[in-house]
Amino acid sequence: LRIAVIKESVAGENRVAATPETVRKLIALGAQLVVEEGAGAAASVSDAAYVEAGAAIAPQGQAVQDADVVLSVRGPEPAALANARPGAWVVALLEPYGQRDRIEGYATAGVEALAMEFMPRITRAQSMDVLSSQSNLAGYKAVLAAADAYGRAFPMMMTAAGTITAARVFVMGVGVAGLQAIATARRLGAQVSATDVRSATKEQIQSLGAKPVFVESVTGIEGEGTGGYATEMSEDYQKAQAELVSAHIAKQDIVITTALIPGRAAPRLIADAQIATMRAGSVIFDLAAPQGGNVEGSVPDQVVERHGVKIIGYANTPAHLAADASALYARNLYNFLSAFWDKEAGKPVLDDEIGNAVRLTQGGKVVHPQLLAQAG
Numbered sequence: 489l490r491i492a493v494i495k496e497s498v499a500g501e502n503r504v505a506a507t508p509e510t511v512r513k514l515i516a517l518g519a520q521l522v523v524e525e526g527a528g529a530a531a532s533v534s535d536a537a538y539v540e541a542g543a544a545i546a547p548q549g550q551a552v553q554d555a556d557v558v559l560s561v562r563g564p565e566p567a568a569l570a571n572a573r574p575g576a577w578v579v580a581l582l583e584p585y586g587q588r589d590r591i592e593g594y595a596t597a598g599v600e601a602l603a604m605e606f607m608p609r610i611t612r613a614q615s616m617d618v619l620s621s622q623s624n625l626a627g628y629k630a631v632l633a634a635a636d637a638y639g640r641a642f643p644m645m646m647t648a649a650g651t652i653t654a655a656r657v658f659v660m661g662v663g664v665a666g667l668q669a670i671a672t673a674r675r676l677g678a679q680v681s682a683t684d685v686r687s688a689t690k691e692q693i694q695s696l697g698a699k700p701v702f703v704e705s706v707t708g709i710e711g712e713g714t715g716g717y718a719t720e721m722s723e724d725y726q727k728a729q730a731e732l733v734s735a736h737i738a739k740q741d742i743v744i745t746t747a748l749i750p751g752r753a754a755p756r757l758i759a760d761a762q763i764a765t766m767r768a769g770s771v772i773f774d775l776a777a778p779q780g781g782n783v784e785g786s787v788p789d790q791v792v793e794r795h796g797v798k799i800i801g802y803a804n805t806p807a808h809l810a811a812d813a814s815a816l817y818a819r820n821l822y823n824f825l826s827a828f829w830d831k832e833a834g835k836p837v838l839d840d841e842i843g844n845a846v847r848l849t850q851g852g853k854v855v856h857p858q859l860l861a862q863a864g
């Protein structure tokens with residue numbers, strides 16, 4: 489079985505889908521590994537390190553030749569897969585909802601496109617969950633970036649010259665990224681509060697030593713929500729949430745927003761009028777900036793200043809921690825391929841539960857029920 493690791497083509501995508509560690513492990517399963525020249529450079533992995541792990545290096549554009557499996561972080565252009573074996577797997581973050589044309593292209597190219605974002609949230613797939621591994625690092629980086637842009641310190645400091653008070657950090661959206669943001673802000677010594685629409689997060693916020701700030705007048709999502717995911721909230725809830733934010737935000741120095749709804753634009757949580765109530769020099773980091781933004785006025789990869797408040801958000805936050813993000817992403821992919829490895833066949837064979845969840849195209853057609861429903 490021939491596995492190709494390609495060099496990412498999206499600007500600013502510094503991650504790579506395999507590391508020398510996972511190359512070694514995949515070879516141990518019986519696979520042959522071909523890595524495109526320079527694929528790991530932006531994640532501090534040299535071609536020589538891949539060779540030492542047992543991979544062959546292919547010149548630009550040629551790694552995919554006769555590949556059975558193509559590993560990538562972002563979805564490659566279908567044209568780049570022309571020389572792969574018929575029915576080859578493409579394993580990557582394929583943006584199933586946003587890149588419909590490209591997914592049709594995978595069907596036409598005759599490859600089986602496996603979208604890692606659709607990995608079901610079941611216990612046995614936890615080690616394959618790329619959204620979690622990348623969100624965790626993103627939550628950490630968001631706090632560091634906000635702290636860096638903030639002209640004051642995070643911890644309380646008692647000095648001979650007087651006392652500096654602790655920064656107040658408010659985290660909105662307490663999924664994987666939000667929990668890590670809370671933990672990181674606490675480690676830096678900030679006073680942290682947090683909110684979510686899912687009631688199960690209240691206890692998680694408290695267990696990290698932060699204060700939950702919740703809408704109480706309208707019921708949110710009881711418990712975890714389906715698969716841990718939120719849905720769009722009712723108008724009543726949105727109104728109550730806006731009032732809560734207005735009352736709370738004026739007293740915050742740093743706000744980290746992480747709220748997402750699968751398959752939809754990110755919910756708008758902070759309006760310009762609310763930003764105007766914040767103290768000058770405050771910082772908002774909008775992790776949802778690439779999904780349309782939780783914060784009015786946020787622009788991916790730009791520092792926008794409104795009412796003396798800096799609004800930041802990266803187009804690709806995990807790519808700012810490329811080495812660690814790649815290490816975890818690569819392990820997620822290894823865990824996925826190895827869990828289904830069929831020794832006799834010498835290749836991975838998916839079961840229905842996970843196969844049907846992640847497979848977008850097969851036999852020249854788009855096959856995923858959610859995409860078919862969307863088209864119809």
Ligand code: NAD
Pocket residue numbers: 608609610611613614617619620623660661662663664665666683684685686712715716717718719721746747748749750755757
């Ligand atoms: P996500 O990235 O989809 O969303 C981030 C957070 O924003 C979520 O907590 C969501 O509830 C919140 N949110 C959405 N709309 C909001 C609004 N209007 N206001 C405030 N908050 C809003 O979520 P995620 O990080 O992928 O994970 C969510 C949950 O799923 C977590 O509890 C996590 O532990 C769980 N999870 C389970 C597994 C597993 O069992 N294998 C894997 C990953 C995550």
